[in-house]
Amino acid sequence: MAFIGVLIPIFGVFALGFIGQKVWKFELKPISTIAIYLMSPFLAFRTFYQNEITLDYVYLSIYLVVLCVVSIVVCYLLAWINRWDKNTTSGFILASAFMNNGNYGAPLVLLIFGEEGFHYAVILMVLQQLIMCTAGIYYAAKGSDQGGQSFSPLREVVKVPIVYGAILGLLLNGLQIGVGDQVMSAVSMVADATIPTVMIVLGMQLASISLKQLEYGKLGASLSIKLLLAPVIAFVIAYFLPVGDMVQAIMILTAATPTAANTTIYALQFQTKPGFVSSATLLSTLLSIITIPLLMFLVL
Numbered sequence: 001m002a003f004i005g006v007l008i009p010i011f012g013v014f015a016l017g018f019i020g021q022k023v024w025k026f027e028l029k030p031i032s033t034i035a036i037y038l039m040s041p042f043l044a045f046r047t048f049y050q051n052e053i054t055l056d057y058v059y060l061s062i063y064l065v066v067l068c069v070v071s072i073v074v075c076y077l078l079a080w081i082n083r084w085d086k087n088t089t090s091g092f093i094l095a096s097a098f099m100n101n102g103n104y105g106a107p108l109v110l111l112i113f114g115e116e117g118f119h120y121a122v123i124l125m126v127l128q129q130l131i132m133c134t135a136g137i138y139y140a141a142k143g144s145d146q147g148g149q150s151f152s153p154l155r156e157v158v159k160v161p162i163v164y165g166a167i168l169g170l171l172l173n174g175l176q177i178g179v180g181d182q183v184m185s186a187v188s189m190v191a192d193a194t195i196p197t198v199m200i201v202l203g204m205q206l207a208s209i210s211l212k213q214l215e216y217g218k219l220g221a222s223l224s225i226k227l228l229l230a231p232v233i234a235f236v237i238a239y240f241l242p243v244g245d246m247v248q249a250i251m252i253l254t255a256a257t258p259t260a261a262n263t264t265i266y267a268l269q270f271q272t273k274p275g276f277v278s279s280a281t282l283l284s285t286l287l288s289i290i291t292i293p294l295l296m297f298l299v300l
Helices: 002-024 028-050 055-082 086-096 105-142 153-158 162-174 181-207 216-240 245-255 262-270 274-299
Strands: none
Touching (some): 028 105, 028 181, 055 105, 055 216, 086 274, 181 274, 216 245
C-alpha cells in the first residue's frame, strides 16, 4: 500500500486535468504548446544555469542516449520483420522509445527520494526533453502522413526552443555570467510552474484519447518495450556506469515510466499514427499503476 500511496499525488494531479477536460472541454493544443514551447525552456535554462556541471550530467546523458538508441533499434527490428511502412514505423517508435520522466517520473522521484533525488530527476527530465525535441520531432516529421505535405525532420528540430534554453544556461554557467536576482526570480516562477502544468496537460490529453480500433498486436509490442524491456535495458546501462545506488534506482524507475505525453502532440501535429500513439500513451499510463509499484519493490 505504501507504493500505491506514492502514486496517489501524481495521479491526483492527472485526474485534475482529466476531469477539467471532460467538464469544460478546453482547447488542448494552445495549453500544451505554452507548456512545452514557452515554459519548458525556462526550466531547462535554470537547471543548467544553477547546477554545477559534473560528470553526473555525462553519465545521465549516456544512459538516456543508449536507452533511446537501443529502444529504437528494437523498434526498427520489429518493423523490418513485419515490413511496416515509414508512417507505421515512426509511430511505433514514438509510442515505444520515449519515456515520460518529466510530468510522471520527476514527481515520482521527488516523493520517493526527496530533494536529493529530485535534483537528478530534473536533470534527467531536461535531458530527456532535449532528446524528445530532437529525436522525437525527427521521427514524427519523418513519418508524417498529411496528404502529401512534406516536412524536413531536421528543420522541425531546429524550431524547438527548449534546446536553446539549455544551451544558454550551459554557456552562462560555464562562463560564470550572472543574470541578476530579479531575472532569476522571474525565471524561477515560470520554471516552478512547468511540472505541475505539464502534469495537468497530460491529464487533459488522456481525457481526449480514444481507444477505438485498437491495433492489439502492435500495441502489445509497444507496451512490452516501454514498460518491461526499457527498465531491463536501464538496469544493464546503470550497472556499467560509475553512479551511486540512488541514481541507479532513479535511472531504472524513470525508464519504466509510461510513453511520453509529448509524443501524442507530435503525432497529432504531423499525423504520424496519432490514434496508435495516443492509445499507447493512455494504456501505458494506466498499466504503470501496476508495473511501477512492482518495480519499486524490486529496486528499492
